[in-house]
Amino acid sequence: MSTNSAKALFEPFRSAKLSLDNRIVMAPMTRGFSPGGVPSEDVAAYYKRRAENGVGLIVTEGTLINHPAAGASTRWPHFYGANALNGWSGVVNAVHGAGGKIMPQLWHLGITRKPGTGTNPDAPSVGPSGLNLAGEQVGEPLTEAEIADLIAAYAQAAADAKRLGFDGIELHGAHGYLIDQFFWGVTNTRTDRFGGGLVKRTRFAAEVVEACRRAVGPDFPIMLRFSQWKDGAYDARLAKDADELALFLQPLTDAGVDVFHCSTRRFWEPAFDDGVDLNLAAWTKKLTGKPTITVGSVGLDLEFTRFFKEKKGAGITGIEELLERLDRGEFDLVAIGRALLGDPAWAAKIKEGRESELRPFTPEATQTLY
Ligand SMILES: Cc1cc2nc3c(=O)[nH]c(=O)nc-3n(C[C@H](O)[C@H](O)[C@H](O)COP(=O)(O)O)c2cc1C
Numbered sequence: 001m002s003t004n005s006a007k008a009l010f011e012p013f014r015s016a017k018l019s020l021d022n023r024i025v026m027a028p029m030t031r032g033f034s035p036g037g038v039p040s041e042d043v044a045a046y047y048k049r050r051a052e053n054g055v056g057l058i059v060t061e062g063t064l065i066n067h068p069a070a071g072a073s074t075r076w077p078h079f080y081g082a083n084a085l086n087g088w089s090g091v092v093n094a095v096h097g098a099g100g101k102i103m104p105q106l107w108h109l110g111i112t113r114k115p116g117t118g119t120n121p122d123a124p125s126v127g128p129s130g131l132n133l134a135g136e137q138v139g140e141p142l143t144e145a146e147i148a149d150l151i152a153a154y155a156q157a158a159a160d161a162k163r164l165g166f167d168g169i170e171l172h173g174a175h176g177y178l179i180d181q182f183f184w185g186v187t188n189t190r191t192d193r194f195g196g197g198l199v200k201r202t203r204f205a206a207e208v209v210e211a212c213r214r215a216v217g218p219d220f221p222i223m224l225r226f227s228q229w230k231d232g233a234y235d236a237r238l239a240k241d242a243d244e245l246a247l248f249l250q251p252l253t254d255a256g257v258d259v260f261h262c263s264t265r266r267f268w269e270p271a272f273d274d275g276v277d278l279n280l281a282a283w284t285k286k287l288t289g290k291p292t293i294t295v296g297s298v299g300l301d302l303e304f305t306r307f308f309k310e311k312k313g314a315g316i317t318g319i320e321e322l323l324e325r326l327d328r329g330e331f332d333l334v335a336i337g338r339a340l341l342g343d344p345a346w347a348a349k350i351k352e353g354r355e356s357e358l359r360p361f362t363p364e365a366t367q368t369l370y
Pocket of ligand 1: 027028030062174175225263265295296297335338339
């Protein structure tokens, strides 16, 4: 592939609130290198290395909002407390110093958090109805007051992100974690305003977005990552067809989401079984008119869940099909996960036509912060 053929990836991106040098987004990837929840200089250097090698926008690893049961490891970064926020300030400065842009991914695991883990092992895990992803009762339903506290914690994190100089926020609403547990009928059987049909189940996310918006003002970008699939439930569906997807997306758009990050494992797969060759990001863009990010096995020959299930790496593949879809305007931005984890210079190598130098993704790459 020549430099020229990758041109679509290196077109600047301009939207009302967000301008990027190119279309490459680093996908959020939990690393577990922040002991005590504090990202230190090596975390800053890790992100800076990607920025100076031409990544247009970095979305950080999931970073925990201020709630006792948000996380399941003492090595995942917090997005609260003076030390952690000071660490994040160093990360922002390092990335900006290299000419990059960066947004934190705000994360709460919800009921999938293993009891007894994380910074507050005694705190009970929480979810909308106390149901786990298999639909089993493992806890109590959240009270309205507890839901209000969670929404406030997201909003506080958004305000802190803006204060620290981040370029926006991403809300983690995917993969079966807290926000997604409200979206999904298996984990949300509430009968109050946070539960009901698909549209009513967007209420929690919409209120989180609205509270974040109040905290950051009209001009600060808010991205929402969502997925059909859930951790361990890859056939799960929030929307069974495009009409349902439109219903699902409308209240989120109305609430103020600026960019939708549509998480799939293989970007080339059609979102629905309707004979239309559009993936989730393409449908989302078409239905909302908002910019979207696609993701899933870009440049790699195995999907990422094979790493978690079987500790498998992945080999390099061409990105011609991705470029064609991007060129057609099906989506606006492309998130790269493992390829960028394994090779900090992925973007620079693609830009300069140095594909032969690309490094494959190996499980060992997850053991270092290079
Ligand atoms: C080690 C690792 C950690 C991840 N952590 C997160 C995370 O914190 N938040 C998230 O939304 N997705 C997470 N993901 C999913 C990635 O963001 C991405 O969607 C997935 O790896 C597919 O992209 P890829 O095929 O380019 O790797 C993680 C993936 C990997 C491999």
